[in-house]
Structure formats: C-alpha cells, structure tokens
Amino acid sequence: MQGQALPGFRDSYPEELAFRNSIFATWREVARRYGFQEYDGPPLEPLELYTEKSGEEIVQQLYAFEDKGGRKVALRPEMTPTLARMVGARAQALKKPIRWFSIPQLFRYERQQRGRLREHFQLNMDIIGEAGPLADAELIAATIDIMRAFGFGPTDVQARVSDRRVLRTLLLGSGLTEAQLPTAFEVIDKSERVPGEALAEILSKVGIGQREATIVFEVAKLRSIETVSAALAKVKGGDEAGESLRTVIAALGTMGLSEFVAVDLTIVRGLAYYTGIVFELFDRGKELRAICGGGRYDNLIREIAGVDLPCVGFGMGDVVLGELLAEQRKRVEASGQLDAFLVAVGGEDVAPVLQLAAGLRDRGIAVEYALRNQPIRKQLELAAARGASRAVIIGPDERKAKVAVVRDLKTGKQRKVALTKVRKGVFQ
RNA sequence: GUGGCUGUAGCUCAAUCGGUUAGAGCGCUGGACUGUGGCUCCAGAGGUUGCGGGUUCGAUUCCCGUCAGCCACCCCA
Known part of the structure; x- marks a missing residue:
C-alpha cells in the first residue's frame, strides 16, 4: 500500500461525502430557520491572529509554517478570530445583532484519536452585537434544534450550561485569590475525570487550603439553577452574577427545551477568551467527546479589531457528530441520484x-x-x-x-x- | 510530545509448536442467462502478511527499529 492521506486527514469517498453533505444540509437548514447568514474566510491566516488572543492552548497545536514570502502563517484552528476580524472591519455598517454562520474546515497539529483528527469541518454560529442573555439562549436552542433535526431526543443528548462569571464570583466569595482562579478552574474542569486526592494536591500546590478546597469541590457538584442561586445568595455580588444564567435557563424552559438542558459548573472550556456563559453538548452516554461547545466572548473583537462588540457563539464539528449518527444508525443512505x-x-x-x-x-x-x-x-x-x-x-x-x-x-x-x-x- | 495495545485481500477475519504454494465470507469481474436486475450455482482477479532490519535451514508467527491505527495522558475544535 503506497500513498495514504496524512495522519489525521481523511479521504472522502462518495458514500462518505454524501454523509458529510447531509450533515451540512441539516446544519444549513437549522441556521436558516434561525435567520443566520452564511460567510466564509481564508483557511490560511497570519500566525499572529492566533498567537495573540486565543491563548497558549491553541498555539501549541497550530499547523504553522513560513510561506515563500517569509510570512509566518497558520492553517486556521478555529473560525472565531477570522470572524472577529471580518466583523470588526465592517462593524459600523452591519446591522446588529449580526447572525452569521459558517462551515469552515479547521486544522490542528495534534495526535489523533477517536473523534479527534487533524482536520475537521465545524459549524460555527455566532451572534454579534447583543450582550443580553437571550442571545446565549438562542444559540443553545439552535444546538439543540440541530440535534433534534438529526433525530435525537433528550434521552440522547444534553446541553450542559455554565457561566464563568458565576464560577468566579462563587470562588472569589469563598476566599480564593484572583491568582488561584485558573487552578481552581482546572480542578473543576477535571473533577469528573480525575480522583479527588490528585485534585486536592493540585489545589494545595497553589496554596488553596482545606476549607477553600472543600468549597471548590462543592461548587463543582452544583447541578441545578436553584442550588447555584442558593450558593450565589451567600456571596457578595452573587445575585447579579447569576442573572444571565437564570435568564438563559428560564428562556430555554419557555421554549420547551428543559429536558435537554442542565446547569453544570464543571463546564469550563479551554479557550481563554470566554467571558460569561459557556456550554457544551454531550451524548447522554458520555461515550464520546463533546459534540459541540461555545460561549460568550465579549472582549475578543475589541482585542482583534478595536471595536467593542459583545459576542456569543459555538462550534459543532462533523467528526463526533458523525460518530454519534453512525452509532445510532441514523446514517442517511447515500441514495442514487439517477432519474x-x-x-x-x-x-x-x-x-x-x-x-x-x-x-x-x-x-x-x-x-x-x-x-x-x-x-x-x-x-x-x-x-x-x-x-x-x-x-x-x-x-x-x-x-x-x-x-x-x-x-x-x-x-x-x-x-x-x-x-x-x-x-x-x-x-x- | 509521553506511555500501553494492535497491524494478514477493498471490508470482516483465519492460518497448529516457527514449517512447504497464506485461506474463507462479503464485495468486485466474468459465466450459467443471446430482449429483462435483485435469488442460486460456477469461475476469476485481488497479498511485498504496514515497512526495514535481525535470529533461524525456514518467520504471518520470535526480537529490534520505524510508520500507521486504537486507548490513556497532554490538550481540546
């Protein structure tokens, strides 16, 4: 056997391409229902677009090289910085709120394993220019409706919603310092996967004592808007910090989507630029990686384009979703097109x-x-x-x-x- | 980037203790079937046993390296 696609890259045979296209078609259909317009940008971007604002996590795994003109470039690992640039450049002219979506092919140089390649396609939907929590709710609803359009119900998938402001407020209120927050976030993020002892050790290394550590673990266990609100009521500024999350959860309930939604503060998300609500969509069995993830990033456009515009958005990749569809035997038959x-x-x-x-x-x-x-x-x-x-x-x-x-x-x-x-x- | 497991036909797999010409099902091609598909039967094509080296009279089998895949880290689109 000679000649293979590079590791982590896929050859798409007609049957597979038909399958992918059917996924795209559903994405576009739901985006249309929500009034979103499609855009696109270059797959190759200046390296600086990512090195400056996206945080170390992404930069470590960039597909980056120097082009023949000596420019440092990178294959795009995510769409958001491109979107921020595009919107920033025409910020004055665009009617707000902007509702845009795209289906870019994204690249990351990392070891591949199941559900995680070096290349994938990802639906991105973003609402730009609206700071209110109904925008967040709208996008979470869209992710759920996409799953419904694929035939999944509340027993198949669940959206887990958190808010970094809530987490921040609870942790600072319990006596943690600003400097200890990143470590606490990390521990909360891992609380479901890593044994408690190891986590306690991580906490103690940055000087988080027994009492504060207990609070960190308690926060990680909160699973409803009521318990989160109760915890917030005990700390300074808590009511205000929880307002967005309460509104989002209530709005999703009003749309009849409660069964799909859970509050879960262990959803942290790796990207540095998230500022508020963050959410991920999982299969109920939790066999696979997150199907989709997103959140609010109110400062990114200002940092990239110098225009102050609040944003919220999410990305949904074709790999994990495709595995879920195949697993549930909901694969669309690649029927012949011949009349x-x-x-x-x-x-x-x-x-x-x-x-x-x-x-x-x-x-x-x-x-x-x-x-x-x-x-x-x-x-x-x-x-x-x-x-x-x-x-x-x-x-x-x-x-x-x-x-x-x-x-x-x-x-x-x-x-x-x-x-x-x-x-x-x-x-x- | 680190560690563990696995690599045999397009796909799923077999091959005794290290033994002679590496097999089967599905799929593909042709025929039975000359103006009517799906069924059945027959035949054929398709293999550097991932690749390279080593041990051995002899390696798919044992050893080393390498590449790839899976899994766990790292990290997460």
Missing part, C-alpha cells in the same frame, strides 16, 4: 440512447447508460446498483413502434410509453 438508466437492447440502439440521454440531460434529468455493449440483464443490474428509479429500454421493436419500455426498478412493473413523452422526461 433513469437508459438501456440499449442491441448495438443499433446505442445511437438513439445517446440522443435520448443528451436530450434528457438538457432538461436537467439525471441519466446514465452502459458505456459498452452488454446484455440487458447486465445493464439492468448496473441500473439497480446505481439506485436508478427506473430503466428506459429501447430496442428494435420499440423504435418501430415509437415507444420505450419504462421499467420501475423497485416494483419491477413496466409499461410502454410514447417516445415523444419520454423525450420530455415524462415516464408514464
């Missing part, structure tokens, strides 16, 4: 078939025919394998009678149809 397969009985029927094919194709009808002389049975076999809905058979008898035999390949029923009708694409 008709033309069958020439003998060699002298080939010319009429070519003529008919050309005419039908001019009318936008998808047809195929055998490219060499073959027995009828072979031709019908090919027609069936192609998923053609019908075969149009032309032989000496048919030509004499100025008809064609139209055979329904699903039922096996066939009838004679006048050639004048068949030429117009009328098969019955």
Whole structure:
C-alpha cells in the first residue's frame, strides 16, 4: 500500500461525502430557520491572529509554517478570530445583532484519536452585537434544534450550561485569590475525570487550603439553577452574577427545551477568551467527546479589531457528530441520484440512447447508460446498483413502434410509453 | 510530545509448536442467462502478511527499529 492521506486527514469517498453533505444540509437548514447568514474566510491566516488572543492552548497545536514570502502563517484552528476580524472591519455598517454562520474546515497539529483528527469541518454560529442573555439562549436552542433535526431526543443528548462569571464570583466569595482562579478552574474542569486526592494536591500546590478546597469541590457538584442561586445568595455580588444564567435557563424552559438542558459548573472550556456563559453538548452516554461547545466572548473583537462588540457563539464539528449518527444508525443512505438508466437492447440502439440521454440531460434529468455493449440483464443490474428509479429500454421493436419500455426498478412493473413523452422526461 | 495495545485481500477475519504454494465470507469481474436486475450455482482477479532490519535451514508467527491505527495522558475544535 503506497500513498495514504496524512495522519489525521481523511479521504472522502462518495458514500462518505454524501454523509458529510447531509450533515451540512441539516446544519444549513437549522441556521436558516434561525435567520443566520452564511460567510466564509481564508483557511490560511497570519500566525499572529492566533498567537495573540486565543491563548497558549491553541498555539501549541497550530499547523504553522513560513510561506515563500517569509510570512509566518497558520492553517486556521478555529473560525472565531477570522470572524472577529471580518466583523470588526465592517462593524459600523452591519446591522446588529449580526447572525452569521459558517462551515469552515479547521486544522490542528495534534495526535489523533477517536473523534479527534487533524482536520475537521465545524459549524460555527455566532451572534454579534447583543450582550443580553437571550442571545446565549438562542444559540443553545439552535444546538439543540440541530440535534433534534438529526433525530435525537433528550434521552440522547444534553446541553450542559455554565457561566464563568458565576464560577468566579462563587470562588472569589469563598476566599480564593484572583491568582488561584485558573487552578481552581482546572480542578473543576477535571473533577469528573480525575480522583479527588490528585485534585486536592493540585489545589494545595497553589496554596488553596482545606476549607477553600472543600468549597471548590462543592461548587463543582452544583447541578441545578436553584442550588447555584442558593450558593450565589451567600456571596457578595452573587445575585447579579447569576442573572444571565437564570435568564438563559428560564428562556430555554419557555421554549420547551428543559429536558435537554442542565446547569453544570464543571463546564469550563479551554479557550481563554470566554467571558460569561459557556456550554457544551454531550451524548447522554458520555461515550464520546463533546459534540459541540461555545460561549460568550465579549472582549475578543475589541482585542482583534478595536471595536467593542459583545459576542456569543459555538462550534459543532462533523467528526463526533458523525460518530454519534453512525452509532445510532441514523446514517442517511447515500441514495442514487439517477432519474433513469437508459438501456440499449442491441448495438443499433446505442445511437438513439445517446440522443435520448443528451436530450434528457438538457432538461436537467439525471441519466446514465452502459458505456459498452452488454446484455440487458447486465445493464439492468448496473441500473439497480446505481439506485436508478427506473430503466428506459429501447430496442428494435420499440423504435418501430415509437415507444420505450419504462421499467420501475423497485416494483419491477413496466409499461410502454410514447417516445415523444419520454423525450420530455415524462415516464408514464 | 509521553506511555500501553494492535497491524494478514477493498471490508470482516483465519492460518497448529516457527514449517512447504497464506485461506474463507462479503464485495468486485466474468459465466450459467443471446430482449429483462435483485435469488442460486460456477469461475476469476485481488497479498511485498504496514515497512526495514535481525535470529533461524525456514518467520504471518520470535526480537529490534520505524510508520500507521486504537486507548490513556497532554490538550481540546
């Protein structure tokens, strides 16, 4: 075997591409329902676009190199900085709130494993220019509606919602210092996967004592808006900090999506630029990685483009989603697109078939025919394998009678149809 | 980037203790079937056993390296 795609990159055979396209089609359909407009940007960007604002996490795994002009460039690992630049450049002219979506191919240089390649496609939906929590709720609702459009219900997937402001306020209120916050975030993020002892050790290393550590673990266990609110009520500025989260949860409830939504403060998200609500969507079995993740990033556009615009957005990749769809056997069949397969009985029927094919194709009808002389049975076999809905058979008898035999390949029923009708694409 | 496990036909897998020409099912091609597909039967094509080296009379099998995949870290789109 020679010649393989690079590690973490995929060759997409027709069946797989049809599957991916069906995912894209659903994404676009739901985005349309929510009033979003599609945009795109370059797959290759200046390295600085990522090194400055996205945080170390992303920079470590950039696909970066120098181009022939000596410019330091990187394949885009995420779409948000590009979006921030584009919006920033026309910030004055665009009517707010801006609702844009894109389906970029993104790249990261990291060791691949299941659900995680070096390249993937990701739906990005962002609302820009609206600081109110209904924008956050709108996007969380969109992620849920996308999953519903794929046939998933509340027993299949769940959105877990948190707010960094809530986490901050609770932790600072419990006596942690600003400097200890990143470590506390890290521990909360890992609290479901890493044993408590190891976590306690991490905390003690940055000087977080027994009492504060206990509070950190308690915060990580909060799982409802009521318990979060109760905890917030005990600290300074707590009510105010929890307002967004309360509004988001209430709005999603009003939309009838409560079953899909849970408050979960262990959702932290790695990217440095998130400032408020953050959320992720998981399969209920938690077998796979997050299906989608996003949040509010109110400062990014100012930092990149110097324009003050609050934003909230999410990304949903095609890899984990695709695995979930395949696992649930909801894979869309790659059905043949052929309207008709033309069958020439003998060699002298080939010319009429070519003529008919050309005419039908001019009318936008998808047809195929055998490219060499073959027995009828072979031709019908090919027609069936192609998923053609019908075969149009032309032989000496048919030509004499100025008809064609139209055979329904699903039922096996066939009838004679006048050639004048068949030429117009009328098969019955 | 670190560690563990695994690599045999397009796919799923088999091959005794290290033994001769590496097999099967599915798929693909052709035939039985000369104007009617799906079923059945027959045949064929398809392999550097991931790659390179070592041990051995002999390696798919044992050893080393390397590459790739999976898993766990790291980290998370």
